[in-house]
Amino acid sequence: MNDAVPDLLIVGGGLVGLSAGYAALRRGLRVEILERERAGSRASWAGAGMLNCRPWPREGSAAPDYHDLTLASIPLHEKWAAELLEETGIDAGFMRCGALELYPPEDDTPSGRNNIERVMEGCHARNVRAERVSPQEAKALEPSVNFDGAFTAVHFPDDAQVRNPRLGKALALACRQRGGVLREGIAVADVWIENGRVRGVLDEQGTRRPARNVLAATGAWSAQLPALTRLAPRTAKIEPWRGQMVCYRLPKPLFRRLITVDARYLVPRPDGVLLAGSTMEHVGFESVTTAEGQAELRAFTERLVPALVGVEPEQGWADLRPGLKGNHPILGMVSGVEGLFVAAGHARNGICLAPVSGESIAALVCGEEPPVPLATWLPRAAQPI
Ligand SMILES: Cc1cc2nc3c(=O)[nH]c(=O)nc-3n(C[C@H](O)[C@H](O)[C@H](O)COP(=O)(O)OP(=O)(O)OC[C@H]3O[C@@H](n4cnc5c(N)ncnc54)[C@H](O)[C@@H]3O)c2cc1C
Incomplete structure (x- = not known):
């Protein structure tokens, strides 16, 4: 053979x-x-x-x-x-954990609101469950996450993750x-x-x-x-688009759903690993982290999850998306x-x-x-x- x-x-x-x-x-x-x-x-x-x-x-x-x-x-x-x-015998960790997408105050404009409406329409047309929720309702779903300042959010109950x-x-x-x-x-x-x-x-x-x-x-x-x-x-x-990630290891997960804000996100794994991503950089084939990129991702995490203020990530990494x-x-x-x-x-x-x-x-x-x-x-x- x-x-x-x-x-x-x-x-x-x-x-x-x-x-x-x-x-x-x-x-x-x-x-x-x-x-x-x-x-x-x-x-x-x-x-x-x-x-x-x-x-x-x-x-x-x-x-x-x-x-x-x-x-x-x-x-x-x-x-x-x-x-x-x-x-x-290997569990790839597929899980329909759901997601909350937050829209910052900058999206509270006619074109920002129109974008959200278009996503809602698109989801409805293709049977993707999506529900507009207020920051207060989002907080009720994920109490450890800070939704202050978001003007609205959308809950996608069927979004999933894999390890x-x-x-x-x-x-x-x-x-x-x-x-x-x-x-x-x-x-x-x-x-x-x-x-x-x-x-x-x-x-x-x-x-x-x-x-x-x-x-x-x-x-x-x-x-x-x-x-x-x-x-x-x-x-x-096809060109390399660098993305950096920061990884925390917590005793247990602080929340269950993916949290996404524009191109940034938090991904909680069920065992307490929490990923914060990601940057988008055009730097050729350099797949290394930078102090600036890591600091930005930490600041993003700390804004959304106050319990992580001052908590050191376990590690960070970077690699290259096949950009097109x-x-x-x-x-x-x-x-x-x-x-x-x-x-x-x-x-x-x-x-x-x-x-x-x-x-x-x-x-x-x-x-x-x-x-x-x-x-x-x-x-x-x-x-x-
Ligand atoms: C920080 C970050 C976060 C991301 N998050 C997500 C996400 O949440 N969801 C999602 O869907 N995607 C995500 N992506 C994108 C996703 O990781 C990539 O799109 C995907 O991994 C591409 O898979 P691939 O197999 O094409 O490429 P790769 O995983 O890069 O594999 C290509 C392989 O080809 C090998 N290779 C290349 N040239 C040769 C050669 N000449 N001979 C032999 N071997 C060769 C390389 O060594 C490499 O192992 C993320 C990417 C990054 C960097």
Whole structure:
């Protein structure tokens, strides 16, 4: 088995690559995953694991949009978490914990109020439960959180979270248990293509590794495979967006729901771990924390949770989101090259979108319909954005 040419060779063992591997193995394909570092170690480890959907009403056509992908992925998370627990004994910590989104006084303007109305309309149209609540009502739901100053809030009872580092471990183990080959410490230099067909990949040691199909699931580094960026130029626009996180370890959780304010959030784990995130920085491939970023996240946490004033976080970290402006992610087969697939550019939502991305690629490789039609995300020539 290990010496056979794989049906699907996946470059990148983040949650997106591992999900594709898992979905392909479940369909009986031979799978090999090549990961430069350790599987599930980069953005997929560093992220907060929020699984949420805040849809706006559909624009113009009825074509699937980004929120359709999200809404297809969250139930897959729930299903996979149960099955992975059974298969591997690892609990990925999927939990419908709910969320409270707070709107600061700056949003109390006609356009701010209109935005909130649009989210409410979008949620209603797609059966996402969402309820406007006053700061007092929010306080009744989460007494440890300070809602003073918020002009309104929205309660999303079905928002969920997953323990992404554990999900990575569970997927890696499940892939191996199902006969997949996961090789760590192997860096791929490029995709190997001959006569309009993928033949495999070339690794950085100069070894050709054959495969029937190749998936680039290379996260923030997706613009570094020369043949891929030439054939699917939009992949060249994937760039690293740094996000920092601060992590507290408390004896027990102070609240249950995700708390979100614009792009900042608090994610309480049931064992007392509390994550505060995140920054959004364009600093190339520097995945280090800064004193300023960590201090901002601490100040944000202390404003929202007075009990944490002066409490030292246990640690902080930073990693690189696969950033992509405009329609994201890039998902599907590269037109004009048989057997070459991309699942990359998931930006701030790759943990949430990993299962639907993996299922989509595995379905395409097997000639099946993906869970959501992919026209919007196909890796074709650069689209105007
Ligand atoms: C601070 C922070 C908070 C976040 N919070 C959330 C959240 O709450 N919810 C959410 O949905 N998303 C969140 N995200 C985003 C999410 O983490 C990413 O979108 C997602 O992890 C991308 O997954 P990936 O598998 O594409 O990338 P990665 O996890 O980065 O994996 C890509 C892998 O490919 C490997 N690789 C790259 N090039 C090569 C090569 N040439 N050869 C071999 N291997 C290669 C890398 O080593 C890496 O392991 C967050 C991100 C950050 C940084």
